[in-house]
Amino acid sequence: MGFSCGIVGLPNVGKSTLFNAITQNTVQASNYPFCTIDPNYGTVAVPDTRLDRLQTISDSRKKTHTTVDLVDIAGLVQGASKGEGLGNQFLNNIRQVDAVIQVVRLFKDRNVIREKEIDPLNDIDVINTELILSDMNVCEKRIAKMKKIYRSQNDKKAAAVIELLEKVVARLSDGHLLHDFHFTRADQELVIRELSLLTVKPMLIVANISEDEIKSYTENPLYDKLASYCNDHSLPLMELSAKIESEISELDDKSAAEYKEMIGISSSGLERMIVAGYNLLDLITFFTTGPKESRAWTVRAGATAPEAAGVIHSDFQRGFIKAEVVSYDVLDKLGSYAACRDKGSIRIEGKDYQVKDGDVCLFRFNV
Numbered sequence: 001m002g003f004s005c006g007i008v009g010l011p012n013v014g015k016s017t018l019f020n021a022i023t024q025n026t027v028q029a030s031n032y033p034f035c036t037i038d039p040n041y042g043t044v045a046v047p048d049t050r051l052d053r054l055q056t057i058s059d060s061r062k063k064t065h066t067t068v069d070l071v072d073i074a075g076l077v078q079g080a081s082k083g084e085g086l087g088n089q090f091l092n093n094i095r096q097v098d099a100v101i102q103v104v105r106l107f108k109d110r111n112v113i114r115e116k117e118i119d120p121l122n123d124i125d126v127i128n129t130e131l132i133l134s135d136m137n138v139c140e141k142r143i144a145k146m147k148k149i150y151r152s153q154n155d156k157k158a159a160a161v162i163e164l165l166e167k168v169v170a171r172l173s174d175g176h177l178l179h180d181f182h183f184t185r186a187d188q189e190l191v192i193r194e195l196s197l198l199t200v201k202p203m204l205i206v207a208n209i210s211e212d213e214i215k216s217y218t219e220n221p222l223y224d225k226l227a228s229y230c231n232d233h234s235l236p237l238m239e240l241s242a243k244i245e246s247e248i249s250e251l252d253d254k255s256a257a258e259y260k261e262m263i264g265i266s267s268s269g270l271e272r273m274i275v276a277g278y279n280l281l282d283l284i285t286f287f288t289t290g291p292k293e294s295r296a297w298t299v300r301a302g303a304t305a306p307e308a309a310g311v312i313h314s315d316f317q318r319g320f321i322k323a324e325v326v327s328y329d330v331l332d333k334l335g336s337y338a339a340c341r342d343k344g345s346i347r348i349e350g351k352d353y354q355v356k357d358g359d360v361c362l363f364r365f366n367v
Helices: 015-023 049-058 087-094 121-151 156-173 185-194 223-233 243-249 253-263 269-280 307-311 314-318 328-334 337-342
Strands: 005-006 041-045 060-065 067-072 101-105 204-210 239-240 285-287 293-300 320-327 347-349 359-365
Touching: 005 015, 005 239, 005 320, 015 041, 015 067, 015 243, 015 269, 049 060, 049 293, 049 328, 067 269, 087 121, 101 121, 101 269, 121 156, 121 243, 156 185, 156 307, 204 223, 204 269, 223 239, 223 337, 239 243, 239 269, 243 253, 243 269, 269 307, 269 359, 293 307, 307 314, 307 320, 314 359, 328 359
Parallel strands: 005 067, 005 101, 060 293, 101 204, 204 239, 285 359
Antiparallel strands: 041 067, 285 293, 320 347, 320 359
């Protein structure tokens, strides 16, 4: 079950440098617009120290992290919704991802080309405006189509679609994204799966700060303005220095730890961003563990036990009987699966059980 986050932003805000550091891939990261034309793809492990502990408890020969796919998408310019720059391609690439990580520039570098002064709120406004205009165009076309159907057939379903999309267009016209708009499950099927509206997608704002402000970025008035904006618009915000992350990514684990200690950070921005992107999609992690492998698995919050089993193999879901479940915290405390069994800490759960983050599961099935 794959989940993907698209990294977007204006040209030269550090997207590709960030992507290189995250995936440790080498893609173009030059200081001129449209260096990234085709999207770059990478799969990254979601950091989780619980998996290390499970490997120790089970003496597993192998451990496997859960992953998130990242897509480095071409820089956007004003007018993209009308095809300016690489606009149409850019917008189509965003439609394919589950969530958006929007990078804005707070760093200063005279070697990086920039038409205007550094202004993260302007960066956000340009991108969000293009997303809004694109969605308005999609909705208005669908409204026109539904009105023809309604006039010719007096179709009640068409009337309901018209009513919904007119509300959506009204909200978009006021300059609002739709990520916090209340949709019913049926509405979501229309606007997310069928129309692939861009502004519905959950969004994380990443402030790319100067490396010399890694400990003092909150004193930057531009960051203060950005934080206020994100708070007012219910957008999660985090900071990192793509340059520092790029340097860390080139070091081995020991050297990276020493470097982070030297500059005074406990965890890399990339680790925090990957986890933030994972949380942005409302995902949880459950585990399986044994002598062969300890493994993390990804499901949407609220997934039932059979649905979680189906992530491992479709036969597990089709022939689901029950799940033996123990929470990671309990297993960590007691130190072994046998001890959990002796203490009666392993629960038997049925088809209606909703898997929780940190559950360690053993699925019983028959096909």
